[in-house]
Amino acid sequence: MRITAKADYAVRAAAELAAAEPGAPVKGELLATSQRIPLNFLENILRELRRAGIIRTQRGAEGGYLLALPAKEISVADVIRAVEGPLAAVQGVRPDQLHYDGAATALADVWVAMRASLRSVLEVVTLADIAKGELPKSVKRLVADAHAWENP
Amino acid sequence: MRITAKADYAVRAAAELAAAEPGAPVKGELLATSQRIPLNFLENILRELRRAGIIRTQRGAEGGYLLALPAKEISVADVIRAVEGPLAAVQGVRPDQLHYDGAATALADVWVAMRASLRSVLEVVTLADIAKGELPKSVKRLVADAHAWENP
DNA sequence: AGTAACTCGACTGATCTAGTCGACAAGGTA
DNA sequence: TACCTTGTCGACTAGATCAGTCGAGTTACT
Numbered sequence: 607m608r609i610t611a612k613a614d615y616a617v618r619a620a621a622e623l624a625a626a627e628p629g630a631p632v633k634g635e636l637l638a639t640s641q642r643i644p645l646n647f648l649e650n651i652l653r654e655l656r657r658a659g660i661i662r663t664q665r666g667a668e669g670g671y672l673l674a675l676p677a678k679e680i681s682v683a684d685v686i687r688a689v690e691g692p693l694a695a696v697q698g699v700r701p702d703q704l705h706y707d708g709a710a711t712a713l714a715d716v717w718v719a720m721r722a723s724l725r726s727v728l729e730v731v732t733l734a735d736i737a738k739g740e741l742p743k744s745v746k747r748l749v750a751d752a753h754a755w756e757n758p
Numbered sequence: 759m760r761i762t763a764k765a766d767y768a769v770r771a772a773a774e775l776a777a778a779e780p781g782a783p784v785k786g787e788l789l790a791t792s793q794r795i796p797l798n799f800l801e802n803i804l805r806e807l808r809r810a811g812i813i814r815t816q817r818g819a820e821g822g823y824l825l826a827l828p829a830k831e832i833s834v835a836d837v838i839r840a841v842e843g844p845l846a847a848v849q850g851v852r853p854d855q856l857h858y859d860g861a862a863t864a865l866a867d868v869w870v871a872m873r874a875s876l877r878s879v880l881e882v883v884t885l886a887d888i889a890k891g892e893l894p895k896s897v898k899r900l901v902a903d904a905h906a907w908e909n910p
Numbered sequence: 911a912g913t914a915a916c917t918c919g920a921c922t923g924a925t926c927t928a929g930t931c932g933a934c935a936a937g938g939t940a
Numbered sequence: 941t942a943c944c945t946t947g948t949c950g951a952c953t954a955g956a957t958c959a960g961t962c963g964a965g966t967t968a969c970t
Contacts, residue, residue: 608846611849640859708774708792712889712893715893715897748871
């Protein structure tokens with residue numbers, strides 16, 4: 607149940623691209639320093655984002671990285687899936703293909719519901735939302751509830 | 759974003775205990791065979807559940823494992839946390855103590871919302887629900903939505 | 911031609927995963 | 941009391957994943 611450094615870095619770099627002037631390439635080194643990500647590692651990650659069709663690249667001097675689509679059409683889930691594969695898995699298999707016996711039969715549905723709830727956040731928040739600092743209402747409500755939960 | 763074998767096994771074994779006659783110890787070997795879990799590994803897991811106060815044990819002949827609380831008072835989240843630590847973490851730190859700079863500032867709230875949505879499922883479903891095969895309404899709704907999503 | 915950028919694959923140390931194993935402790939029964 | 945059944949604990953391990961690092965190569969602008 608953890609977000610790896612790789613996924614975290616990927617979303618942060620993508621958010622930085624979403625905040626940049628559209629059409630203008632951003633250099634890897636700038637992404638690395640502004641988000642404090644080791645450049646070599648970041649390059650591996652950006653390569654995977656490019657293969658997934660999320661970003662484009664421009665080589666040579668004045669080159670860099672750009673989003674391949676408008677920022678509002680790329681969700682956090684898209685970015686995570688590009689670098690980590692499926693959003694949710696139990697022992698490596700997707701929740702919908704699980705089968706349990708005995709008293710745990712209903713557990714399969716719990717995992718499906720878990721993935722659905724995860725999606726209700728990650729599939730809805732776009733890079734544009736993050737760059738603007740304005741999350742969708744349903745997500746803001748969850749954040750507010752979470753804070754109420756922590757501070758009684 | 760994955761559930762490990764350990765967490766999966768823990769919940770399944772706990773569900774099996776929830777389905778057993780209350781007050782009657784269930785032997786480790788029975789849990790292992792009925793859920794197809796390697797016995798040696800399961801013992802490690804049950805030990806952690808006991809340390810967390812989720813199950814009790816009875817030694818000697820006719821001994822075994824029992825829930826330490828009524829099944830309806832133990833959530834799936836409780837079981838997972840007992841064997842895996844915090845439900846959600848980014849690079850090992852809890853979502854509420856993250857701090858990002860620049861374009862990714864709002865990302866911290868996304869992780870908080872993600873955890874909240876995870877909780878809205880895992881904290882709500884109890885072992886009794888799973889053993890009975892009757893999940894809470896809000897969770898059933900998520901499962902139904904998920905199926906609608908997959909089969910258009 | 912030169913240089914500033916991305917591109918790719920290989921490599922690495924540390925940690926985690928999913929177990930296994932053997933010796934031991936406690937409780938019930940004959 | 942002896943014995944058998946069952947849980948308890950720690951140590952160990954092969955393999956995968958994580959989080960990087962590094963060096964050599966390409967591409968495109970000037």
